[in-house]
Every structure is written in structure tokens, then in C-alpha cells.
Amino acid sequence: MPPYRPLQATTGGSFIGPRRAVAGLLMAAGGLLSLAVFLVDTFTALQGAVAVVYLVVVLLVAASGSRRAIGGAAFGCMGLTIVSFVLGHGWPELDAAMLRCLVSLSAIAITAVLSLRARDRMATIAGQARLIELTHDSIFVRDMDDVIVLWNTGAEQLYGWTASEAMGHRATDLLGTALPGHHTCVDAALFSTGRWEGEVSQRHRDGRLVIVAARCALLRDDRGKARVILEAGTDVTARRAADAALGESERRYRSMFEKARFSFWEEDWTLVMARIAILREEGVTDLAAYLQAHPTFVRECCALALVTDVNDATVRMLGARAREDLIGPLDRFLPATDTTFSRVILTIAQGGGVAEGETHLTNLKGERLTVLFALNMPLGPTRFDRVLVSVVDITDRKRAERALMAVQSELAQAARITALGEMSASIAHEVNQPLAAIVTHGEASLRWLRRPVPDLHEACDAIERVVRDARRASEVVHRVRSLASKEPRQHVRFDLAALVAECALLLEGELAQHHIMLSVDIAPEAPSPRGDRVQLQQVVLNLMANAIRAMSCVPGSRTLVLRARPDGEEGILVEVEDSGTGIPEDIAVHLFDAFVTTRGGGMGMGLAICRSTVESHGGRLWATNRPESGATFHFTLPVTVAEEAGA
Amino acid sequence: MTRMPPPMTPPLAPVVCIVDDDAAVREALDSLFRSVGLNVAAFGSAADFLARDNANAPGCLVLDVRLPGVNGLDFQAQLAAMDNPLPIVFMTGHGDIPMSVRAMKAGALDFLSKPFRDQDMLDAVSMAIERDAVGRRDADAIGALRQAYASLTPREREVMHHVTAGLMNKQVGGLLGLSEITVKIHRGNVMRKMAARSLAELVRQAEALAAHP
Numbered sequence: 001m002p003p004y005r006p007l008q009a010t011t012g013g014s015f016i017g018p019r020r021a022v023a024g025l026l027m028a029a030g031g032l033l034s035l036a037v038f039l040v041d042t043f044t045a046l047q048g049a050v051a052v053v054y055l056v057v058v059l060l061v062a063a064s065g066s067r068r069a070i071g072g073a074a075f076g077c078m079g080l081t082i083v084s085f086v087l088g089h090g091w092p093e094l095d096a097a098m099l100r101c102l103v104s105l106s107a108i109a110i111t112a113v114l115s116l117r118a119r120d121r122m123a124t125i126a127g128q129a130r131l132i133e134l135t136h137d138s139i140f141v142r143d144m145d146d147v148i149v150l151w152n153t154g155a156e157q158l159y160g161w162t163a164s165e166a167m168g169h170r171a172t173d174l175l176g177t178a179l180p181g182h183h184t185c186v187d188a189a190l191f192s193t194g195r196w197e198g199e200v201s202q203r204h205r206d207g208r209l210v211i212v213a214a215r216c217a218l219l220r221d222d223r224g225k226a227r228v229i230l231e232a233g234t235d236v237t238a239r240r241a242a243d244a245a246l247g248e249s250e251r252r253y254r255s256m257f258e259k260a261r262f263s264f265w266e267e268d269w270t271l272v273m274a275r276i277a278i279l280r281e282e283g284v285t286d287l288a289a290y291l292q293a294h295p296t297f298v299r300e301c302c303a304l305a306l307v308t309d310v311n312d313a314t315v316r317m318l319g320a321r322a323r324e325d326l327i328g329p330l331d332r333f334l335p336a337t338d339t340t341f342s343r344v345i346l347t348i349a350q351g352g353g354v355a356e357g358e359t360h361l362t363n364l365k366g367e368r369l370t371v372l373f374a375l376n377m378p379l380g381p382t383r384f385d386r387v388l389v390s391v392v393d394i395t396d397r398k399r400a401e402r403a404l405m406a407v408q409s410e411l412a413q414a415a416r417i418t419a420l421g422e423m424s425a426s427i428a429h430e431v432n433q434p435l436a437a438i439v440t441h442g443e444a445s446l447r448w449l450r451r452p453v454p455d456l457h458e459a460c461d462a463i464e465r466v467v468r469d470a471r472r473a474s475e476v477v478h479r480v481r482s483l484a485s486k487e488p489r490q491h492v493r494f495d496l497a498a499l500v501a502e503c504a505l506l507l508e509g510e511l512a513q514h515h516i517m518l519s520v521d522i523a524p525e526a527p528s529p530r531g532d533r534v535q536l537q538q539v540v541l542n543l544m545a546n547a548i549r550a551m552s553c554v555p556g557s558r559t560l561v562l563r564a565r566p567d568g569e570e571g572i573l574v575e576v577e578d579s580g581t582g583i584p585e586d587i588a589v590h591l592f593d594a595f596v597t598t599r600g601g602g603m604g605m606g607l608a609i610c611r612s613t614v615e616s617h618g619g620r621l622w623a624t625n626r627p628e629s630g631a632t633f634h635f636t637l638p639v640t641v642a643e644e645a646g647a
Numbered sequence: 648m649t650r651m652p653p654p655m656t657p658p659l660a661p662v663v664c665i666v667d668d669d670a671a672v673r674e675a676l677d678s679l680f681r682s683v684g685l686n687v688a689a690f691g692s693a694a695d696f697l698a699r700d701n702a703n704a705p706g707c708l709v710l711d712v713r714l715p716g717v718n719g720l721d722f723q724a725q726l727a728a729m730d731n732p733l734p735i736v737f738m739t740g741h742g743d744i745p746m747s748v749r750a751m752k753a754g755a756l757d758f759l760s761k762p763f764r765d766q767d768m769l770d771a772v773s774m775a776i777e778r779d780a781v782g783r784r785d786a787d788a789i790g791a792l793r794q795a796y797a798s799l800t801p802r803e804r805e806v807m808h809h810v811t812a813g814l815m816n817k818q819v820g821g822l823l824g825l826s827e828i829t830v831k832i833h834r835g836n837v838m839r840k841m842a843a844r845s846l847a848e849l850v851r852q853a854e855a856l857a858a859h860p
Contacts, residue, residue, distance in 0.1 A: 429740045432740045432761055432762070433672060433761070434671060435762050436738075436740070436762035436763070437671035437672045437674070438675075439763075440763075440768075441674075441678065443679060443764075443765035444675060444682050444765065445678075447682035447765070448678070448682045455682075458678060458681070458682065461678065462675070462678050465671065469675075
């Protein structure tokens, strides 16, 4: 295959040293030959165009590839030809010898010109070959018998075989090429379109498989006969491995998502964030305050958060038949009373990326679930299209906790009643003994006096004992009172907001059960109260529980407001306001008396104890009915000194 | 068989025993009972009462339900087990019905809650003393009968048994292998020793003995 020989030569002769030596050798040979021709031409009387042999010199020198050398050799040879002619034939005249000389000269010139052109073409091809060398892609050429005829550095790097090792071998044997699909399909494509592209796995010299993105081209000669196939390839092994790892990772994620016992949701928050962006453009800077003030906006956002996928656990949890039932806006599951969503919006809008908390969900059967959720953004805090939410249903746990709390509180109540009963029994006994003695002494003294002969001495004795025992009874009463007021109490300053938060937590179940919105409004300038935190918490808890009870049967929206304001110079006023039934007229007067109750199960001690607690702290507790509906309980606490007002 | 003193002993004056751990109540009752001329002995505890002198004196017991160491009702049961015949009037600081029912079923005479009316207490006590006196008289009569019965010979007891069962002398003789005359002599001895003036009285005595063996 002549067109490819030079390529081979170039690839083979990439070393500078040998090439120079060959060129020098060629020059020397050319020089010697030209000298020999000159001597023969000049000093022998050969009647022929000996000078034509100079062509060989030019060709020899041309093989060295130097433009100047070719030129020099041509002109040199032509000069020598002319010198030989002049020496042999004298001054030229137009004869046969002259004609031969001219023929030789023109032959040398033509050869030189042709050599120069051939050399230029070679240089171009060599340049192209160098480009092939320079590229990082593997390029090799195989002939129609699959024998490798060209092998570049990229191929050496890709397959580990050097050019000399590779060339002459069948490509299929060397590389163990495995093609996608059948061999014939590839051949068919190659022969019909002249091109084929695809991925092949081939074998490296050390035995490992390399995946190569290959582009094959069929080269034909001038007559259209298929001559060679050029194959350029890029190593995509690492990329494929990364793709495979990514795919594997995605599969694992999917499998976890699908099969997890926890509920997983994928949500798209793009619309929510777009809405927030609009809000910001409109000039809203304090998003937290805005969300607080605009619950309808929060609700709107909730409808814009789209559930895009859920797993089987979620389908079960929400009582759906299939996951398709659950795809769509989130607000179908989040009850309107929810307070966590605005916090989550805020977290995500601030680039937090992670949010968690406890909230309620309404499932498709209308049941209310208590859940823990954790929201994160696996694609980064700015990718809102894939928000992953994991949810744990803790309804049963909460229910058990609530039941436990109810039992505990009932137990405490029972214990209180029992203690009260025991205490009253023991007080009754303590008081009754002297009373019995007093009565009997009195009666006995009367009998002594009414005897036929009155016994004044005995009568006086008896009356003295009446006095003594009456004193004793009075002491018992006094002792009981001081016992009751001696209960140790701690006076500390405490944070009302934290206390209210604890109460809200304790009453969370009841609030949710009766769909009551709790609004806590503690003025920042309200001073921190001071007193027995446990007792005062009982007061707040009691008032809140009463408010919940008062609202449990009223229709419409139910709101429990806990408000705190400064009261006078050094005091705090706390109000617990409900939208319930209000205080009935007949109860109002005796509201704070012991044993007054509107509840079947109540002892009627709550408000009485509340009032005595507040009063023992130096404050007041009273109640008013609201004009609209419901009642407000107010109590004040002096913030500085409370001790001297103790009972 | 002889547990009681001979019926000839002159009857002792009844004593009202008070058991209450509260000194004031004790004193008050003491004064009240003395004002109507009763003899009184007051004790602070059940143990003091059991250790008293003159334990056989007639009278009654005024007992507080709540006592140090022992519950009044348990003490009542304890006394019954000891065959102590003293009638009991209970007092309680907080008269509860189940407790009074229990006490009455166990033979208490009355159950008064403090503070009680003096007349109620005095009525209860005098009734108790009366009951004690009757009880003691009955017990004395049975004792005398038992003594008389004990003086009979075995043969006389046999004869008494058959005669009070309604058999004729001849039948008794046939049963025991005795002559009618001999039966008559035994029967005469029985009537004399038992101080029975008629066969009807002897039959009543036999019934009383059977009722209080």
C-alpha cells in the first residue's frame, strides 16, 4: 500500500539521530555517485547521456527530505553536466551531443522539481501524522485483513502495547474486542455509510477491560476499493464506572425510599420559593414577621408545596389505596391549625436546608395523626425541586402518653381526695374528743347541781374541765391551720413564657382534641413574676384546663388566649381568655368557693385553691364574662415582695 | 363443773368500767356516772382494764372503738373468747354504720357517737347493768341445778332421764331390770335432791340442763 509507507517511515523514524545519519549517508552516497558520474562523463568518450545517471543522485538526496539539499544536488548535478560537456565537447554548438546534454539537464531539473513536490507532500503527511501523535485519543489503522498498520501514542497509552508490538498483529486478537450487537451489524454500517460509532470493551495489555468510545471510518482508495479502517477511541472506563456508581447510588436511594418502614415523601418546593421570591421583590424583608401576621399566606404556600412521590409506608400511613392518591398539593394533609409549616418555610428560605419538628397530619380517612418529621434537601439547600421529608407516626405513642398523663392526673386527684378525707377524719377525731368531753362535763355538772343536795365541788370540777377541754379544742384547730400554712414554699423569679410553654405542652393533647388555637401574648415589658413556680404553674394550668373545658362543647372557632401585661408599678397581670360558654349567673357568685363545681367529676377545689395560691402570693384572682362569648380569668402578682402576704 | 361461787354470796354493787385513751372523756364520764350514784372504774387502755382488781364485779363496760394498741371491736371479740359476761356500750368519735352493725351483731348493747347526750349514755349503761344482773341470775340458777344434778348417783340419773322422757315407773323398771319399788325409791331421791316439787318442774330442770350443758 504505497500511500501509507511514508507514514510508517515517519512513525518509525521519530528518532532524530538515526534520521540525520541516514540523511548524511544518502548525501555522501549522492556525492560519491555524482563524482563517479562526473569522471565517467568527462574523461571517457562514452557517446551516451551518462549525465542522466545524475537523476539517481538527485533521488538519493531527495530521500533525505531536505529542500535545500535537493536544490543543491540538482544545481550541482546540472553544473557538473555542463562542465563535463564543455570539457568534452568544447564551446557548445548545436549538435547531437548538445542535444543529449540539454535532455540530461532538463531530466535533472524535472526530477528535482518532482522530488521537491513529493517532499512537500511528505511533509504535509508527516505533519498530519504528528497531529495524530499529539492527540490523546487512541488512533490505529487496520487493513482489511484486520492487521494493524498504524498505532499512535494514544493507542499505546490506552492499550499498553507499543507501536512496534502492535503493528502486524490482528487487532481482534490483540484487543479481544467485544462489540455491542453482532459483528456483522457493525460491518454493515461501516460498509454502507463508511462510519460507525459505539462503545466497545477491549482488553488492555495487562488483561483488564477498558471501555472505549470508538469511532471507525472506512477509507477507500481512488477507485473506491476499501483499503483500511481507521479507529479512533476515547477511554470512557472511568466515566462509565462513575455512571454505574451513580446509578447504583440512585438505585440504593430508590430502594431505601421505597422499602423503608418510615414514611418518605419527595416534595417540590419550587413554586413556594418562587412565591417567596415575589414577596421579597414586593419589599418584604422580615419574612418571619410576615408569616406570623399572614396565616393565609402560609396556607397558600402549603398548597404550592407539591408532593411528587411517596413510598409504600406513606400510602399505608395516610390510608390511601395507591401512591397516586397522594401526589399533589401538601395542604390536603396538613390541618389548618398547623403551626410548624411557617417555621419550615422560614428555615428553607434562609437556606437552612434542614428542618424537623412535630406536627399533625390528617389522613385520607380524616383521622388525625401526630407525627415527627425531618425535612432535608439532598441536592443542596438551593435545589427546591427535590425536598425529602421523612415522617414517623407517633400517634399511638402520643395517645399512650396522654392516657398515661390522664391516669397520673386522676391518680394524683384520687390521692389528693384520699389525703383530704384522711386529714379531715383525723381533724374531726382530734376536735371531737374534747367536744365530747366538754358536753359530758357540762351535763355532769348540771346533774351534780340538780341533785337533791347539790354537790358544788364536783360541779365546779366539771365546769373547770369544760373550760380546759374547750381550750384544747381551740388549740387543735389552731394547730391544723398552722400545719396547713407551714407548707414549704420557694420564692423565685421565673420566666412566665417558659412556664406557659410547659403548660401548653401538658395540655397539647386536649388543645388538639378540641381543635383549640392557643395564642400566647406576653408583653415584652411585662416583668418576670416571682413566687412559688410549682404552685403558680398549677394556677395557670388549672385556668387553661378550665378554659379548654369551657370551650369543648361550643361550636365555631375556639381560641384560648393567654395574655400578660405589666400591672401598675411593680406587678404583672395575667389573663386567660376563652371563647367558651362563659360563667353561668348562678355560679358566678360562688365561683371561687370550695366544693362548687359545674363538672360531674370535679371536686370543686381547683379555683378555690387557685385563689388561695394567688392571694398567698399577694395577688388577686377574679373572673369576668366577655361580652361576645366566653370568660376571662385575671390574676395579678406583685413582682417584688410576696412573702409578707402569705396566709 | 362448778364455776360460779355458791348462790348464797351477797350480790356485789355494779361497777361501770370505762375504757378510753382520752383522759378528758374518761374524767367526764366518771363525773357523769358518779353524779347518778354509780360506781366507776376508768382505764386508759384495754390492758389496764384486764389487769383490774375485782374482775368479777357485776356492771358493764363503756368502751371507745378507737383504742391504743387494739381496736375496740377486736377487744370485744377477745372478751367474748374469755367468757367475760360484761355487756358493752360502745363509743365512737366518728360513728360509722358498718362498724356499729358489726359491734351490735357481736353482742354490743349500744353504740353511741361522741358527743352523746348524757341521758342516752345513762340509759344505755343502766340497761347494760340490768342485762348483766339478769345474766348473772340466770347463770346462778343453772349453776345450782348443775350442782344438784352432780349429786345424783348414776342410777338416779338414769331414772331421771327416763322419767323426764315420760316413761311409767313400771316401764323404767323393765328397761333397767329393776323392780317397780326400787324405781320409785330412786325417783323419790331424784325429786328430793333436785328440789323439784312436781314432775313438771323436774322436766323443766332437765331441759334447762340440756340447754346449758
